[in-house]
Amino acid sequence: MPRLPLLPEAICEPREVVDAMRARRGGTLRPIDRLILHSPSVAAGWTAHADAALGQTIVPxxxxxxxxxxxxxxxxxxxxxxxxxxxxxxxxxxxxxxxxxxxxxxxxxxxxxxxxxxxxxxxxxxxxxxxxxxxxxxxxxxxxxxxxxxxxxxxxxxxxxxxxxxxxxxxxxxx
CATH class of the missing domain: 1.20.1290.10 (AhpD-like)
Incomplete structure (x- = not known):
């Protein structure tokens, strides 16, 4: 059981952050996303970093x-x-x-x-x-x-x- 409650799967605010997270995950939020969304600024940075480091790499x-x-x-x-x-x-x-x-x-x-x-x-x-x-x-x-x-x-x-x-x-x- 996580030490913080998972935010609802249907969370939609802050819209820009949640939309970016959903876009990266194919339309859904994973449980870890629902935890880090307790801090929208961390969630925004996390998503941007993950997209750059994992999604835009030339590493096979x-x-x-x-x-x-x-x-x-x-x-x-x-x-x-x-x-x-x-x-x-x-x-x-x-x-x-x-x-x-x-x-x-x-x-x-x-x-x-x-x-x-x-x-x-x-x-x-x-x-x-x-x-x-x-x-x-x-x-x-x-x-x-x-x-x-x-x-x-x-x-x-x-x-x-x-x-x-x-x-x-x-x-x-x-x-």
Missing amino acids: VRLRELATVATSVLMAHDYEVRTHEPAFLAAGGTPEQFTALADVEAARHRDDLFDETERATLGLAIEMSRDIDVSDQTFARIADALPDSRSLVELITIIATYHMTNRVQRALDFC
């Missing part, structure tokens, strides 16, 4: 979902792991890869399941989640694996976005 969907699942596993947030499993699989991830992500540390060494870019992404997620600081070696590895600096900034931001998402959800005892 499969790599985005790999980073999201790995980050959520590392943060022990099963809700986001379960929520993103269908998207990971729909983007071309395999059930074997998804299962391997239960141990991200071991998965980053599985060249039979993950290519170099994916393994570099897992290493980045591990360091950003556990150490916060990213080593020069890990940074160089992911920079070499990605096509350009835009992809690099976006991938780092995707991982950081799920740090924020997971922490807010955990603090609100959501899921």
Whole structure:
């Protein structure tokens, strides 16, 4: 049970914020939306950030979902792991890869399941989640694996976005 009550699903004010959230979610509000709407300004910023960091990125969907699942596993947030499993699989991830992500540390060494870019992404997620600081070696590895600096900034931001998402959800005892 969340620590704050979910606002009604039919909430329509503040209109601009709620409409933007619904547009991003295909016309509906998810329960987390109904929690963060307790602060309309946070909800507006959250939606704008999520749209930019997740919806307008050039990072391939499969790599985005790999980073999201790995980050959520590392943060022990099963809700986001379960929520993103269908998207990971729909983007071309395999059930074997998804299962391997239960141990991200071991998965980053599985060249039979993950290519170099994916393994570099897992290493980045591990360091950003556990150490916060990213080593020069890990940074160089992911920079070499990605096509350009835009992809690099976006991938780092995707991982950081799920740090924020997971922490807010955990603090609100959501899921």
